[in-house]
Amino acid sequence: MNRWNVRVEPRGTVSPLLAVLVPLGSVLLALFLGGVFLFLTDQHPGEVYVRMLDVSFGSARGISETLVASTPLVFTGVAAAIAFKLLVWNIGGEGQLYMGAIFAAGAGIAFGGAPPAIALTLVLGAGALGGALFAGVAAVPRVTLGTNEIITTLMLNFVALQLMNYLVFGSFSPWRDPAATNFPQGRPLPDNASLPEIWRRVDLGLVIAVLIALAFWWVIRSTRWGYEIRVTGDSPGTARYAGIGVTRKVLAVFLLSGAAAGLAGAALVAGPVGALEPRSLALNLGFTGIIVAALARLSPLGVIPVAVLLGALNKAGPALQTIRVPSSTVLMLQGLILSLAISGTFLLRHRIIVERKPQTVEEVPA
Amino acid sequence: MNDSVLLLTLVAAIASGTPLVFAAVGEILTERAGILNLGVEGMMLVGAVSGFWATLETGNLTLGLIAAVVSGALVSLVHAVPAISLRVNQIVAGLALAIFGRGLSTFIGRTGSPPLVGQPPRSSFEPILDGGLADIPVIGPLVFGHDPLVYLSWVVVAVSSWYLFRTRPGLELRATGEDPAAADAAGVKVTRIRYIHTMIGGALAGLGGAYFSLALVPSWQDDITAGAGWIAIGLVIFASWRPWRAMFAAYLFGGVTRLNFTLQAYEVEVPSQILAMLPFLLTIVVLILITSGRRARFLGAPAALGNPYSREER
Numbered sequence: 043m044n045r046w047n048v049r050v051e052p053r054g055t056v057s058p059l060l061a062v063l064v065p066l067g068s069v070l071l072a073l074f075l076g077g078v079f080l081f082l083t084d085q086h087p088g089e090v091y092v093r094m095l096d097v098s099f100g101s102a103r104g105i106s107e108t109l110v111a112s113t114p115l116v117f118t119g120v121a122a123a124i125a126f127k128l129l130v131w132n133i134g135g136e137g138q139l140y141m142g143a144i145f146a147a148g149a150g151i152a153f154g155g156a157p158p159a160i161a162l163t164l165v166l167g168a169g170a171l172g173g174a175l176f177a178g179v180a181a182v183p184r185v186t187l188g189t190n191e192i193i194t195t196l197m198l199n200f201v202a203l204q205l206m207n208y209l210v211f212g213s214f215s216p217w218r219d220p221a222a223t224n225f226p227q228g229r230p231l232p233d234n235a236s237l238p239e240i241w242r243r244v245d246l247g248l249v250i251a252v253l254i255a256l257a258f259w260w261v262i263r264s265t266r267w268g269y270e271i272r273v274t275g276d277s278p279g280t281a282r283y284a285g286i287g288v289t290r291k292v293l294a295v296f297l298l299s300g301a302a303a304g305l306a307g308a309a310l311v312a313g314p315v316g317a318l319e320p321r322s323l324a325l326n327l328g329f330t331g332i333i334v335a336a337l338a339r340l341s342p343l344g345v346i347p348v349a350v351l352l353g354a355l356n357k358a359g360p361a362l363q364t365i366r367v368p369s370s371t372v373l374m375l376q377g378l379i380l381s382l383a384i385s386g387t388f389l390l391r392h393r394i395i396v397e398r399k400p401q402t403v404e405e406v407p408a
Numbered sequence: 409m410n411d412s413v414l415l416l417t418l419v420a421a422i423a424s425g426t427p428l429v430f431a432a433v434g435e436i437l438t439e440r441a442g443i444l445n446l447g448v449e450g451m452m453l454v455g456a457v458s459g460f461w462a463t464l465e466t467g468n469l470t471l472g473l474i475a476a477v478v479s480g481a482l483v484s485l486v487h488a489v490p491a492i493s494l495r496v497n498q499i500v501a502g503l504a505l506a507i508f509g510r511g512l513s514t515f516i517g518r519t520g521s522p523p524l525v526g527q528p529p530r531s532s533f534e535p536i537l538d539g540g541l542a543d544i545p546v547i548g549p550l551v552f553g554h555d556p557l558v559y560l561s562w563v564v565v566a567v568s569s570w571y572l573f574r575t576r577p578g579l580e581l582r583a584t585g586e587d588p589a590a591a592d593a594a595g596v597k598v599t600r601i602r603y604i605h606t607m608i609g610g611a612l613a614g615l616g617g618a619y620f621s622l623a624l625v626p627s628w629q630d631d632i633t634a635g636a637g638w639i640a641i642g643l644v645i646f647a648s649w650r651p652w653r654a655m656f657a658a659y660l661f662g663g664v665t666r667l668n669f670t671l672q673a674y675e676v677e678v679p680s681q682i683l684a685m686l687p688f689l690l691t692i693v694v695l696i697l698i699t700s701g702r703r704a705r706f707l708g709a710p711a712a713l714g715n716p717y718s719r720e721e722r
Contacts, residue, residue: 050720083519131499133446179692189699192446192499193642197688200635204688208681329507336500370514370630377450377508381486384501388494 049395056390064389065337068382069351076375085367097361098354106242110314112353113244114139116251117306118331119338119345120258121173125299126332127262127275127340130292134180134195135303136328137202138173142304144206144217145172147231147311147318151216154232161235165312166250166305173304174297176202181296185289191296199328206320217318228317237313247309251349254302258342271295303328326373330356333380339387352376413673417663419549422558423535423624425655425662427452427616427633429561431640432647432654433568434612439644440572441605442585442712446502447487448613449637450509455480455614457513460524460621460628467530472622473615480614481607483509488606492599495716506637514630524628532626533557533619555623557615561655564612569651581605585710588717598717613637635688642691646698648708661687 077087098108118135125132132138146169153164179198183189209217211226219229237245262268274281274288281288306327315322334352338344359372431448438445445451458479463472486508490501517524533555536542541552572578581601583591588598620632639661647654668683 083515085519126500133499133503183696183699187696187699189696190645193645193695194692196638197642197691200638200688201685201692204681204685208679212679212681326507329503332500332503333507368515368518370511370518373511374508374515375511377486377504377506377511380504381490381501381508384496384504385490385494387496388490 045399047397047399049397051393051395053391053393060390061339064386065339065348065383068386069337069379072375072378072382075378076371079374080367080371089365090362090367090371093362093365094355094358097358103242104357106244108350108354108357109244109248110353111357112349113248113251113313114306114310114327115330115334115349115353115356116248116255116345117302117309118328119334119349120251120255120331120342121299121302121306121328122332122335123338123340123342123345124258124262124271124295124302126335128271128292128295129275129278130184130296130299131192132177132180132195132296132299133192133332134177134198134300134328135306135331136326137195137199138176138300138303139307139310139328140199140202140206140323141176141307142169142173143307143311143315143318143323144202144209145169145304146308147217147228150231150235150312151229154235156234158234158238161232162237162312165231165235166308169304169308169311170301171304173307174301176304177296177300181293181300184296185293203320203324206318206323210318210320219317228311228319230317231312235312236316237309243314245309245313247313250305251309252346254305255342255346258302262342267291303331306331325356330376333376333383336380337383352379413670415546415549417666417670419535419553420666420669421659421663422550422554423662424665425658425660426558426561427619427624427636428640428643428658428661429565429655430616430619431613431637432643432658433564433651434609434616435640435644436647436649436651436654437568437572437581437605437612438609439713440581440585440649440710441602442588442710442715442717443488443491443602443606444498444502444714445484445487445491445505445606445609446499446641447484447505447509447637448609448640449633449635450506450513451480451483451610451613452509452617452620452633452637452640453513453631454483454509454617456617456621456632457516457524457628458614459618460529460626461516463532463622464524464527464530469531469533469622472531473618476614476618476622477611478614480617481611483512484606484610484613487610488603491716492602492606495718498714498716510631517628517630525630527627529622529626533623557619557623560615564615565651565655572651582710585712588712588715592717592719602717613640616640639687639691642695645709646694649710650708661690664690 080087080090098104121135146165149168150165153161180191180194184191209215210228217228219227237247239245262271270286271291274286274291278288310323311318330352334345334348338348355372359369362369362371431452435448455476459472459476462475463469487501487505490496491498535555536553542548580596583596584598584601592598617633621628625632643654643657647657664687671678
């Protein structure tokens with residue numbers, strides 16, 4: 043006989059301990075489920091995970107490469123976190139990253155002769171501008187007409203991807219390397235327009251990414267503007283009633299989100315990729331940023347460590363091929379992590395209570 | 409006469425639009441229950457790889473279709489459980505499914521020896537090019553010249569339209585999407601209906617994916633659907649959540665994706681990358697047009713779309 047009663051009750055507040063334990067638990071559970079799947083398909087989960095850890099954190103070179111892979115994810119993670127916080131569903135980080143890369147590479151090629159400080163400022167500024175403008179293509183119809191930004195930003199991802207492909211593979215644009223005649227590739231950025239390296243291949247881009255994350259964290263936490271964003275995100279109706287200009291905030295945050303994603307593209311072309319190189323830029327980094335933001339529970343500060351974790355995962359993917367495991371294992375794990383992390387928010391918001399059923403009269407022996 | 413460029417374009421548009429028909433009608437049924445599932449692309453890819461694998465193993469196309477339908481329905485649970493039972497944000501839950509399905513399908517396609525990637529199909533669905541009714545001028549190729557899956561898609565559209573608007577369960581489905589609390593009070597099983605229709609959406613997306621790997625391409629390659637799942641989600645909006653409209657919109661998009669062949673016939677040179685942008689640009693433009701002004705209110709989105717429902721928290 044079932045003597046236990048399971049009840050689910052909403053929780054008032056989220057305990058800080060659970061806020062860390064639940065995302066961490068979801069990553070571990072995803073790795074476990076992924077391991078079961080690997081086992082069922084005749085792979086060796088232990089070997090796969092040891093290999094992944096070793097590649098990402100097992101040596102100074104591994105750690106530096108992990109940090110290189112994390113840099114764009116800090117930017118795209120911040121981009122998703124600030125937008126989602128305001129219930130702006132910018133799923134277009136991917137396209138905004140490409141557009142940022144296109145603008146930044148253009149600026150780098152055009153102004154590469156300028157002194158490094160000026161050239162770099164122009165490159166990064168152009169990247170942010172490109173991302174913001176491209177976000178604007180979805181943001182302006184959203185705030186003026188109420189056009190669903192989920193669909194428009196999604197579609198714009200493909201538009202930007204094809205534009206980037208066109209500039210390098212489909213035309214003789216200034217972005218294409220004139221020296222590469224057999225296989226088309228992006229024109230390398232001049233040294234003056236490239237981010238200086240600070241430790242191995244880790245460059246200034248990581249520092250900028252962390253500073254941007256900290257800046258957004260501070261703005262949202264400590265300024266009036268940030269407070270209004272939090273109120274609006276929690277309850278748009280209340281915000282309107284309190285006289286908060288919701289439309290202007292949506293537009294501003296949408297554009298800032300695009301700028302952050304655009305900076306990811308700029309940091310890549312001025313950093314480890316070194317050119318507008320579609321094959322090295324179209325790596326799902328915008329979508330991974332959404333996973334980063336969800337795991338960080340939309341905190342720009344939390345984005346930093348989570349980006350390192352997912353950067354490590356991304357870095358490990360190609361290395362798996364050396365032990366004959368498809369690199370798409372990583373993509374699958376990322377999908378699982380996101381699914382479990384978002385499911386975990388249920389545990390954060392609800393209490394599950396298991397208690398003994400009160401015995402009914404019939405069950406009491408006479 | 410049956411070789412004219414216009415006619416061939418229309419026939420090609422129907423073929424290219426067919427996966428969109430399956431996926432969009434599936435998403436319509438899911439969204440009519442109030443569940444927004446952005447994971448269509450992932451479900452299509454899983455259906456495509458399962459259908460191809462099963463056909464390769466058995467040599468039987470029907471078994472391939474069954475594998476696609478079943479795998480699509482099963483993988484939709486990755487969205488259904490968090491979205492319906494755990495009541496989490498449906499946008500993020502759907503994206504997780506899209507990413508997971510992409511990873512899973514690529515993994516399946518590249519594991520095993522020899523891997524599915526690059527293998528020729530053992531069997532595929534073929535259009536009826538000539539002979540019999542297909543020889544009738546104009547009508548022949550347009551109505552009688554297709555492969556069996558196109559006819560299946562017509563049946564799916566007709567049945568789902570009838571189901572939605574002419575049956576009692578269809579009424580309950582629409583009620584669930586409009587006002588789950590009222591439907592619940594009237595004795596409609598909201599959770600069950602939401603699960604069933606998310607899985608039907610997955611099954612149809614799987615079928616749409618299988619159209620790529622068993623008819624259109626036909627073989628397996630990474631990301632074989634090339635964004636069709638995302639376009640299908642956009643189609644639902646400008647079809648106003650109605651199956652027949654979704655079918656014609658899908659053919660319009662199918663025509664746009666085949667524009668390169670038509671333009672080649674007229675010797676117009678447009679870079680392939682620009683052509684590849686067109687379906688996505690078209691989605692954006694149409695979406696902006698239909699949401700502008702007062703028309704938006706008559707679009708007919710289910711009122712509770714994307715909202716979780718819990719009896720306790722009503």
